[in-house]
Amino acid sequence: MSDYSTWYINSHGSTVNIVQINKTVYRIENMTQLETMSERPPLRFWGWGYDSEQLSEEEDTLIDAMVQMLIPEGGVEVSPPQVEDFDLPAPRLPVPEQFQSYVSTTQYDRLVHSYGKSYADMLRMFLRDVQHAPDWVAFPKSESDISDIIKYAEAHNMAVIPFGGGTSVCGGVEADVGEQYVATISLDLQHFNRILEVDTKSRTALIEGGMLGPDLEAGLKEYGYTLRHFPQSFRFSTLGGWIATRAGGHFATLYTHIDDFVESTRVVTPSGVMESRRLPGSGAGPSPDRMVIGSEGTLGVITQAWVRLQQRPIWKVSATVTFSTMKQGVEAVRLISQAGLFPSNCRLLDEMEVQWNGLADKACAMLVLGFESADHPVNAAMDRALAIASNAGGEYQSEEVVYASEKPAPEKTSETGADTWRNAFIRMPYYRNKLIGRGIIADTFETAITWDKFESLYTGVKAGIQKAIVELTGAEGMVSCRFTHIYPDGPAPYFTFFLVGDTTGDLQEVLNKWRTIKAVANELVISLGGTATHHHAIGRDHRSGYEQQTSDLFRHAFAAAKAALDPQGIFNPGVLIDPQGKSVGITGIMKDKQ
Template sequence: MTEPASRTDAMRTGDVKHMKWWGWGVEGVGFHHEDKPGFAPFVHRAVGLDLWAGERTGRPDFSQLKVPASRAPEEFLSVLIGIVGPGNAVVDDLSRVVHTYGKSLRDLVRLRAGEIARTPDVVVYPADEAQVQSVVDAAVEADAVIIPFGGGSNIAGSLEPHPDESRVVVALDLGRLSRVLEIDTDSGLARIQAGALGPDLEAQLNNRGWTMGHFPDSFTHSSLGGWVATRSSGMQSDKYGDIADIVKGLRVVRAGGVLVIRAVPSASTGPSVREMVVGSEGRLGVITEATVQVHRLPESRGIYAYFFKDFDHGLAAMQEIAASDVSPSVTRISDAHETGFSLATSKASKGIAKKAQAGLMAYLKRRGWNLDEICLSFIGFEGDTAHAKRQKSVVDRIVRKHHGIGVGKGPGALYDQKKFDTPYIRDFLLDHGAAGDVSETAGPWSKLRGIHAAVYDAADSAYEEIGRKGWTMCHMSHSYHSGACLYFTFAFVFGDDPLGEYDTVKRAIQQAFVDAGGTISHHHGVGLEHAPWLEEDISAQGVAVMSGLFEAADPGGNFNPRKIVV
């Protein structure tokens, strides 16, 4: 049976909402440390930054930016306006700056410094797939560049025009394509337009009793099309799968027609074109629609917190859970450095909660645990009540076997509430002249400890090279039978050359991934940021095959050129 879209899901019209041009999220929302007494002392110990003594940078002044003028000819603009209507093809400076970069630290440093070498020349907001097709055909005929744009949350350099691009650049914003079109209730398949942002998408599904179960860190401000284009992973991918597992069908607008991948459970039809599109970052066309696997809203859902004596014990427990017959929605463990950070970002406990926390730490100390080495873990369970209870009992036994202890749902509930807020901390540190950024990898269980150690060593050497006091921390997430994702955060106070210093640290970490047996990116994509290591990851022949695909599928180089491979 198929459920069509309801009247309340009608296409959103008017202005498409975007994040603020100079940082993450919306105006008026940000991170504050005054109610977190452990945060300022922690930051001072970690990177030497005194949050009480230094001044916080205010909002940058947009009027001071030198924005390159649009190069779009009037004749071409008239064609685009004729397709999408007045007001939906714009060339104002703010719109073009918003669509110039993603939200990586490199992007924000350049924006705040006024470094804008090249912007899109026009931003287009099509209302439906037919308009996308007309825009694409017009752009290809004019030999223009087309860069698809969803929520703008990318941190791998997948959105920016190349500074040397001489052709007209069109930012094709999918924000008006935001509907859940229909749900096949027999199959658990939903057709959804690619511009739907995470909260809008889930709200429409939840209203009908369904969920997609895909919750990346960027969920609040990222789109379905962006998830597909970058091979996204979500916080509950252990249960629901990565986006490559979730997406079953696709519609991709290319010059002269639409590439259609039908939603079937499996197929033996040669090399998977679906897999070619997933992770292609706009180089094969504009994703306008995806058919995704959806699930009924679970009867029971809970995220529980556990402590382990150290990271080795925690990793061993996560590996055994992954090999067991249970399927938690979340299996995550922070190393000692990240655990310390998490505790430092907590609000001050009062009354009974304060006594309970003090009692827990005293208990762990009596057990002989070094409190500087303890690791905090979150494990989630979903499904009918009996199923979730059974899964938790199995996990509890595994945790005890590896000398871990459970501390209930309280910390897990807090994690659940704050899980999308981390980018605001990055912006807060940037306001104080400090870098705070992330790099993630994946590797087999047998190599994870080696990768973890190698990254710490590489980062420490890089901090020494740039002469800055640095901090590195990590958590394991996204478990698979054969391995898991390690997600690293690194921080330091900028010196005289912010991007040069950042490059030194970032390069060291990325190289450590490859050298220790990990991949260059687990779910952030390649873009420009990770492209230098692609050949080391997939081999020279792998790059040759990928280059051949892009050249054959887009001989004119009109679709987001020079991303992934140059």
């Protein structure tokens, strides 16, 4: 909204880019001008962030120290790629006159839209390995532009891949669509970026699908509301992308998933526009919205949605509890989740997660607890949760529990363990930009599981990944776990792993190792009773797990529904299911791996 980006050549003949992102102005000199039709500040095509963003000096020092610890002998650093390092094949179909004002074929635009932001996506960029760049990148400005593109794509057998912010971590936007399409189109929704209407009485808003998180929140703030959906990728992801992937926000319980916020949807499909009625709830048969939520770009383009808003919370309380074992912490969280308390934060970190983040000076598991409300004090809920945690063996310092009384929470004077962890969490994707070139593998995967099976999943996954790391590298590496979300019937565990893939600059070797570990992770979460994904979506990379956890009958029914909306199967082939009559199978980075 308020962001802008301008370029000029200075008096020394070098290129200067002035960019404003969220009220901060950046000035970058000596950059190659990026040829683009995008009207957003240019994204870093090979990594996380805008092209103009840099790490602070302190962060640079922190990462150097981390690398030094992992690779004391030094090692080779591969530098990030430049646009000129790539020589993409010419688009397989030329752009006809009718689309020339909003379809780009520049190398930069095709690179930005070639991958999402998974570890493997970024690593392949460092390898200068892009085999499925979309032939066209379309920036439609209206639904009729989208319909025109769809008609052309159907007539010329082109696959269409909706693109929101491009933060997919499961191959969801990669144009690897198998052999049965003549060419591919990445359909960038960036011009669908407005709040169209706010119904203050029902506390809902009609918002376009391509609106980025910060713009959406800034717009709603003017009305005193918030969507309060904060995935870690919030800054670069969109409402349509959240809906298409069933995204999970930052909060641990209650209204945190995008599913909870969607009141109705509008989707442009090859068979026409499908729109649902705005209703607070309905028992009228299977829900049309439930089919759209999680459709991952396979049914059409989500151009608009009515979403439920909230007031900004002012009553807040937070606390940190330590446990001498993870097992004690798990029991405490299970009891809290079943007590009807609904904490906004209930993040249990295992011993390894605490140690790696330097959050305590003893070996322990840590529970970061928080309650929030816009309407009433939440002290009693916190007191009850702390009592449950204490009974389960937890320890906390009562003077470190931060209560807000009748006013908004007081400004904190010092950083708590929870703050340190949260800051590192938000900045971690930027740090990865630097770790990749050093051959360090730092990645995450997540699942959800019922409480009865959690213990065996937790120990099985940690042991299995650890074993794979030792077999691949001879060294131990690191595997840790935390809970991102909790439910009365089970948690959503989120695993992080770190290892040195290679120190000689052989990033292909690093990719091979990553693929082996990813295949082990995919297999373990399914075989031990979890879901292939809790909130990262299926995309191409988790498709084998999706096929194991769903029945053939369900997938046939879904394929038949897709055929009604997308009869020629042009929308995001390779994701979730095969279009009827086309066998695309597993494509993307996990092809041939499981």
